[in-house]
Amino acid sequence: MAEKSFKAEVEKLRTPAGEEFRGEGILGVTKALLQSGVSYVAGYQGAPISHLMDVLADANEILEELGVHFESSASEATAAATLAASVNYPLRGAVTFKATVGTNVASDALANLASGGVTGGALIIVGEDYGEGSSIMQERSHAFAMKSQIWLLDPRPNLPSIVHAVEKSFELSEASNTPVMLQMRIRACHVHGRFIASENIRPTFTLKDAIENPVRDVSRIVLPPASFLHEEEKIQRRWPAAIEFIKREKLNEFFGNEQGDIGIVTQGGMYNTLMRALQLLGLADIHGNTDVPLYVMNVAYPLVDDEVRGFCENKRAVLMIEEGQPEFVEQSVSLILRQADIDARLHGKDMLPRAGEYTPVVVMKGLLKFFERYWPDWNGRAALSEGVLAALAPQRPVSVPVRVAAVSEAADDAVAGQVVAQVAESPAPAPAPTPVPVPELHPRPPSFCTGCPERPIFTAMKLVERELGAHHVSCDIGCHLFSILPPFNLGATTMGYGLGWAGSAAFNTHETQRRTISMMGDGGFWHNGLTSGVGNAVFNKNNNVLVIVDNGYSAATGGQDILSSRAANAIRATNNPIETAVRGVGVKWVKTITHTYNVAQMRDTLRDALTTPETGPKVIIAQSECMLNRQRRVKPLVKKLASEGKRVVRERFGVDSDTCTGDHSCIRLSGCPSLTVADNPDPLRREPVAAVLNSCVGCGLCGEVSHAAVLCPSFYRAEVISNPSRWDRLSTRVAGAVIGWLQKRVAAREIRYV
Numbered sequence: 161m162a163e164k165s166f167k168a169e170v171e172k173l174r175t176p177a178g179e180e181f182r183g184e185g186i187l188g189v190t191k192a193l194l195q196s197g198v199s200y201v202a203g204y205q206g207a208p209i210s211h212l213m214d215v216l217a218d219a220n221e222i223l224e225e226l227g228v229h230f231e232s233s234a235s236e237a238t239a240a241a242t243l244a245a246s247v248n249y250p251l252r253g254a255v256t257f258k259a260t261v262g263t264n265v266a267s268d269a270l271a272n273l274a275s276g277g278v279t280g281g282a283l284i285i286v287g288e289d290y291g292e293g294s295s296i297m298q299e300r301s302h303a304f305a306m307k308s309q310i311w312l313l314d315p316r317p318n319l320p321s322i323v324h325a326v327e328k329s330f331e332l333s334e335a336s337n338t339p340v341m342l343q344m345r346i347r348a349c350h351v352h353g354r355f356i357a358s359e360n361i362r363p364t365f366t367l368k369d370a371i372e373n374p375v376r377d378v379s380r381i382v383l384p385p386a387s388f389l390h391e392e393e394k395i396q397r398r399w400p401a402a403i404e405f406i407k408r409e410k411l412n413e414f415f416g417n418e419q420g421d422i423g424i425v426t427q428g429g430m431y432n433t434l435m436r437a438l439q440l441l442g443l444a445d446i447h448g449n450t451d452v453p454l455y456v457m458n459v460a461y462p463l464v465d466d467e468v469r470g471f472c473e474n475k476r477a478v479l480m481i482e483e484g485q486p487e488f489v490e491q492s493v494s495l496i497l498r499q500a501d502i503d504a505r506l507h508g509k510d511m512l513p514r515a516g517e518y519t520p521v522v523v524m525k526g527l528l529k530f531f532e533r534y535w536p537d538w539n540g541r542a543a544l545s546e547g548v549l550a551a552l553a554p555q556r557p558v559s560v561p562v563r564v565a566a567v568s569e570a571a572d573d574a575v576a577g578q579v580v581a582q583v584a585e586s587p588a589p590a591p592a593p594t595p596v597p598v599p600e601l602h603p604r605p606p607s608f609c610t611g612c613p614e615r616p617i618f619t620a621m622k623l624v625e626r627e628l629g630a631h632h633v634s635c636d637i638g639c640h641l642f643s644i645l646p647p648f649n650l651g652a653t654t655m656g657y658g659l660g661w662a663g664s665a666a667f668n669t670h671e672t673q674r675r676t677i678s679m680m681g682d683g684g685f686w687h688n689g690l691t692s693g694v695g696n697a698v699f700n701k702n703n704n705v706l707v708i709v710d711n712g713y714s715a716a717t718g719g720q721d722i723l724s725s726r727a728a729n730a731i732r733a734t735n736n737p738i739e740t741a742v743r744g745v746g747v748k749w750v751k752t753i754t755h756t757y758n759v760a761q762m763r764d765t766l767r768d769a770l771t772t773p774e775t776g777p778k779v780i781i782a783q784s785e786c787m788l789n790r791q792r793r794v795k796p797l798v799k800k801l802a803s804e805g806k807r808v809v810r811e812r813f814g815v816d817s818d819t820c821t822g823d824h825s826c827i828r829l830s831g832c833p834s835l836t837v838a839d840n841p842d843p844l845r846r847e848p849v850a851a852v853l854n855s856c857v858g859c860g861l862c863g864e865v866s867h868a869a870v871l872c873p874s875f876y877r878a879e880v881i882s883n884p885s886r887w888d889r890l891s892t893r894v895a896g897a898v899i900g901w902l903q904k905r906v907a908a909r910e911i912r913y914v
Contacts, residue, residue, distance in 0.1 A: 263286060274308040407467070416452045423477075677707065705770060759865055813856055
């Protein structure tokens with residue numbers, strides 16, 4: 161049970177359009193989500209917005225009436241990965257957790273989400289846990305928003321502004337194809353107020369529609385070369401679209417006398433504090449009326465250069481009120497002014513504390529410094545009450561031991577002189593060489609290694625797709641991510657390492673019997689997938705399918721051992737089965753396939769998982785050793801045995817060119833680098849035939865594909881024997897003689913033209 165029940169308060173969420181809604185800030189956020197037509201909401205508990213999760217849980221009946229899926233996520237990473245549902249589909253989704261530590265946990269998913277961009281509105285509501293009411297280190301969400309170029313809203317802390325910010329956040333996200341972060345400060349979460357309600361909206365495009373009509377856009381997935389284009393798209397298309405929307409919708413606000421020659425720029429979340437400080441100085445009333453020009457940035461990132469220039473160009477001085485450090489906004493405003501040659505003096509951390517919470521008294525001290533310097537005829541200090549003057553009195557500083565390293569100015573000058581000398585002596589840069597024209601080559605997508613045990617898994621998926629239709633596939637970080645490329649073309653999103661199942665968490669609805677497929681590697685499973693994916697699915701009664709690729713190592717990072725590795729390790733505890741861990745957190749439907757190259761078995765197991773009437777999460781563990789690691793382990797042994805004159809047998813596969821029809825389904829369903837095409841030896845047939853290169857490692861997938869997919873029987877298996885025994889030599893001679901005799905009989909029946 162939560163700390164507080166909101167069973168009574170959530171009935172206010174039914175407030176019809178036109179009526180007044182009264183309540184707490186968190187309740188207003190929930191109402192705004194429903195008015196925005198949100199399709200799914202997820203989150204992780206944590207102050208100062210833990211009550212938002214409690215409100216959503218208590219309002220689940222109302223959410224279900226509107227077709228909104230809500231789940232309490234296993235972690236912030238799981239919550240953030242849930243927004244993957246908005247990447248390819250016009251679904252509005254919101255997640256919530258505490259900042260900044262929660263944002264750090266979610267950083268993998270958020271970075272992937274911001275890189276590829278979104279189609280539907282994606283909103284991250286973060287509780288900005290800053291100030292003396294905080295329980296964590298004093299950091300800000302602003303840095304993360306800038307790093308990943310996620311737009312950051314910091315609305316004025318009153319219910320109309322907060323509700324408006326939530327609704328406009330979805331529109332901004334859709335207009336710029338970028339996730340939006342809404343910053344809720346501690347006091348804003350619990351402020352009480354009122355606003356005129358709008359109608360709750362049931363989404364027109366539902367989770368059921370998305371599951372039954374899967375869509376994929378490989379350019380949205382963070383994988384080269386698409387990942388290199390995402391940054392260019394952010395700057396050239398998404399950023400200008402966001403700026404245009406912010407200006408058009410007037411998300412930032414201007415107050416006070418526009419003609420004043422001094423002004424104040426502030427973050428939206430600092431507005432109430434600023435107005436209280438102005439009121440104490442006699443420059444504002446309790447209704448927020450003031451003659452001091454104010455530019456209130458409800459959008460803290462990105463800044464709108466035109467608005468900054470327009471506010472500052474006719475002013476002698478501007479004070480920037482930015483709580484927290486570093487002074488990201490102040491630095492950006494300074495750059496905008498200098499590039500535009502605007503003479504307004506910019507002040508901020510020089511008149512206000514560099515760090516710490518900005519209370520009304522702290523802000524008032526900074527305002528006094530600013531006004532007394534640039535408004536000399538203002539006699540505000542003389543009119544202050546004794547209580548205000550006492551609050552402004554200097555406080556005894558707290559002694560904090562600081563270790564200071566002494567650096568001589570002479571040493572600094574010497575180093576500077578060396579740098580200047582090096583620059584002066586450096587030769588002029590050579591002219592750039594004339595680029596040599598490069599012939600246009602057919603694109604070759606990265607793919608699985610020869611003999612990779614993951615390839616048959618996706619072959620089986622393609623075969624199941626022929627029977628049951630396309631499914632939404634949520635990918636993960638690892639080798640299996642190559643499945644998004646030809647020839648398999650499977651997978652819609654990837655949100656980070658171990659977040660494959662979390663990336664499809666939103667698609668957990670009872671409105672359809674169709675299921676999604678999620679991928680996860682054994683490395684990602686032990687990294688965080690056991691909790692963020694499997695545990696989350698159990699907790700939220702997920703009814704979808706997870707395929708765990710267990711190749712015995714953390715293969716994508718170089719083949720290191722992990723918990724489930726089957727090789728003995730002298731200093732590590734290996735041989736811990738994934739199935740035991742999966743069942744340990746509550747999964748009932750678990751099947752382990754110990755030989756992924758058995759395509760027919762993989763296909764049948766996948767079909768069973770997608771069609772079984774049994775409810776609850778379904779996990780398939782597909783085991784086969786990473787072929788690269790196997791070759792590293794086996795090749796030295798084979799070479800050693802061969803050099804000692806011992807018998808060694810290696811399997812190879814080939815294609816009978818007389819039988820091959822030239823259909824090449826084997827290549828489309830396998831994609832093995834050892835499979836290629838060759839000229840047809842039959843002069844009466846034009847289609848090239850399939851051929852197997854010498855790089856074949858004898859995994860047998862091509863033959864398995866031909867059998868499982870009912871293709872032509874053109875593949876044959878051959879054994880290459882080093883140091884053959886007498887029996888090997890005898891049996892080879894006998895087989896050759898019998899085959900030669902049969903070939904002569906066939907040749908004797910051929911029609912000959914003379």
